[in-house]
Amino acid sequence: MVASKNMPRFPDNFFKVFWNNQFRVKIELPTRSKYPSLAGKVAIITGANSGLGFESARQLLTLGLSHLVVAVRSIEKGNAAASKLKLASPKATIDVWQLDMESYDSIQSFVKKCDTTLSRIDYVILNAGVGPLRFGISSSTGHETAIQVNFLSTVLLAILLLPVLKAKSTRDMPAHMTIVNSVLAHTCKFPNRDQRPLLPSFDDTKITPWDPSERYGVSKLLTQLFLVELTEHVKSDDVIINMVDPGATKGTGLGRDVGGMLLIGYKLFQVIAARPVDRGAATYVDALLGHGKESHGCFLMNTEIAPLATFYHTADGKKATQQIWEETMKELSFAHVKEIIASME
Template structure:
């Protein structure tokens, strides 16, 4: 695939989205992060029609999460959807979530790491990181690391291949790593600087975090147990609450393009479900895969090139070092479950 032109992106957006494929999830546990609305909720709804033993919706808001579960119950009749609370802007919240999951959930077969923000101004989190960077990349990586033992034990106990789907974006091809970041002692710290934001910076930052998602997918695939399949997915340009915080002018432009080419959240969610479940007979194909339009394709030229490969190792090492300091449980997981 490599980098796609704007016309080719528009053409693909206007194409018909293939229908949802159904699978039997009897006995399996599915976790969808960011599941109270949009892509995450639609994906959770689809999973609910496939009879999982447990369907776990990870949401920041108890009120909105509870409402999401009630909607799933009303629409599908599924009674085994459960709410777990997590706020990706807080490392403490992610750690508490992982601790509870470790104690209360017996297995994990499907993890969809979906939550994201696109803030138009600089904001830092309680942990001192730029908000987009922590919510879209650092905290989801911490969550995945903390859940690795459960994924590996599920693979061993049930002779299956758990799958992790990281929701990225075709916009990753427009993400750029600033030249001054390469070779820094901490690339994440360099990316989290308090530079003055303009409205256009918000889109650039979103593209950057989606690029990090694609890179980290490949890094996990390089280092994780072969019993786990980690992939990333581009749901396409969809109607989304993600752009609700953009400045008025930029929001009007995106709403114009939504009317012309956007997929519905339900159509986009089919991509998430396909990435999480399809090709079960070809798991090697799905390891490290980049999925778009229900196909495995090549991500951007930067990602597959030497510079991207070198940077992803730099990024992964830095991320592991930072998260080992954030959470004392990360280092033992790193030592035991990554190679």
């Protein structure tokens, strides 16, 4: 099986990719006959109170998952979601734990709870993400919200979970961690790629003008570039890490801030082109259950291993990857991420 980083690039005409994804490919819903039994298995899903996170949790429960941890910012909303999820599997254990992806302290506390409370962890879906329409700064970190949540906090959570997942799974059945990404990483322009330092340039609209569609895509690009490098330091025998694009999907929370005339266009697009939420969530389930060590470090689209963003293959991409790695290691040094990664090699 060819890894994403070694595959031919996406076609220059991205419309062909979009058309194929949304109109020609039909994602099959998961069934017990397709995937192995999840009896006795434990899964963690971030942002599982609504949208794709909720639906992927429901699907795993229908496949026999024994224990689910719903990781959410609002315990109240998490409990409401857990009550609905319980209908899919009344015998399953469903815990609701707080996780604020704008707070480094919250992320560290969450991982500590995973380590001290759970005796095993088989599957993790890092689904929590934002697509803000307006520029905003996370008060606890000083970074622009989309970069903070979709990139910095997501990779911190992934890194901190690595030794926990390694310790709470077995070598013959390593834990799977799927991180939600997007094919929009392929289309973003990344105009501030040459800024040094790079990461702070996202926090100043005078340096990098605000464009919400661009910012969402570039937050996913940064994550993609970082994770490809990270997986070079992590053995697939210990933890399998892959990324998944659910495709344009209706019924998610990403468009919650859309209003006015934009809302009309957004809803029209949803009706015409977007996948139902159950089909989008099925890509998450397939990334966890339908792919093994061959998917380590790969980007999955339409339930298949797909190419990385074209930018990865360019000279600028190589330079940016190294810069992103170095600056992120420095940003997250308070959590001893360098030492954690070294322990996984």
